Amino acid sequence: MEISLEARAELFQGAMGFSGVSRQGIKKLAAMATMRRFAKGQMVFEQDQPCDFFHLVASGLVKVYICSTSGFRMTYLLARRGEPLNLVGPFTGDPRFLCAEAMQTTEVAHIPRHDFVRFVADYPVLFSNIMAILSKAVDSANSRLLDMVEKRVEERLLRVLLTLLDKFGSQIRLTSAELAELAGTTVETTLRTMARLRSLGIIESERGQITIIRPASLKNPDRLPLWV
Amino acid sequence: MEISLEARAELFQGAMGFSGVSRQGIKKLAAMATMRRFAKGQMVFEQDQPCDFFHLVASGLVKVYICSTSGFRMTYLLARRGEPLNLVGPFTGDPRFLCAEAMQTTEVAHIPRHDFVRFVADYPVLFSNIMAILSKAVDSANSRLLDMVEKRVEERLLRVLLTLLDKFGSQIRLTSAELAELAGTTVETTLRTMARLRSLGIIESERGQITIIRPASLKNPDRLPLWV
């Protein structure tokens, strides 16, 4: 975990929500941060734990999800390098019910929540940056709510695929179980739907890997893409 | 609409999210605000309009909802005196897809968004207040997402009733259509479910009015109440 101050500064420099912070500020951030490595499947933080740190992904991929008492999961966010895991939590410190789990070998930068909050107070531009991000997150959550009520699984999956296409390109390395958690459905239904999309020539898929063949077929900009 | 500066100050004094602001700050807020009256059914703001004002309800009741292209609505928030309608919007100014509609004769205070943002920058306590509120709102939205996927209509309605009970007391003056929009279902299903609850002796209902007879029956604190 011996990552240089310089490398950490570079991470924050390009991170989502930190644009507009002076070079000097970035250095302060880098000095406050500690790095930690997570293996695939390891939890970065768990449900109902108080929030003591701000987390920023440095490498790898982390999924943030909500989990019901009955064990049903809904993936909320797929975060890679430069993306924060918990923008809201540090301000209150209260436990939420989000969990974050590494999907690959992953490195995450941690900043103690009080340091982070103090820093934001010193750099008001962060305030509006954060608000802009939250605004998208709230809209995305609301939009998904509508989808869950009135859209069929196929449309929800198409929307998820479109979003993943925008973010990760046409090669998507996810299992059907992971897709199901993104679309809010079961593995079986996901598989059946993917089979249909495959027969339509829209996608190809192998074990743990989906390739989008005809991106144009997904573009039905009824509404904005999700924020994943 | 000739409401005294004093009365406006009193409104902001007790408003959600403004605790901790000095008496002097409250006066500044009151000076920036203008009041406007809305009749039942009138829109306070509409979908896809740029956000130019911060809105705070002074009297009456406003529902904030999202609306899909197919016309399906989902009520997001019932705001009464002292509750803000759009905490996020003023910071970016971008159009969102929320609408706000007066459910009764209602008075709303408006503050130009730039004035509001500048004010928040001057009173950092507002920052954490707003974050605390947003935190609840995001959790509530996520929690509803889970409910939509895995809970049946009856459970969702019970959860809505429990939330309304906490906020408005055991006398709830809403129609079944309004309940349906809160629970994310149709009027017919709502009616059928309410009939079942009535036969169980949990509620009584007349035209446009529901009375919760046995509040204890609703308390199944599987998870936190919604934020309405």
Next chain:
DNA sequence: CGTGGCCTTGAAGACGCTCAATTCCGGTGG
């Protein structure tokens, strides 16, 4: 070569939506 994770497919059944018809109530206007 065995085990576990992932993919696949079938069949059954439930939940809730849609459509439709009817009644009830309150307010409005003649």
Next chain:
DNA sequence: CCACCGGAATTGAGCGTCTTCAAGGCCACG
């Protein structure tokens, strides 16, 4: 004062979408 009209509440029937349960095959990795 009565008749009408529109919104609200009810209830029935039909049906589509998904979930659930179950069984089997495939692939990778230890």
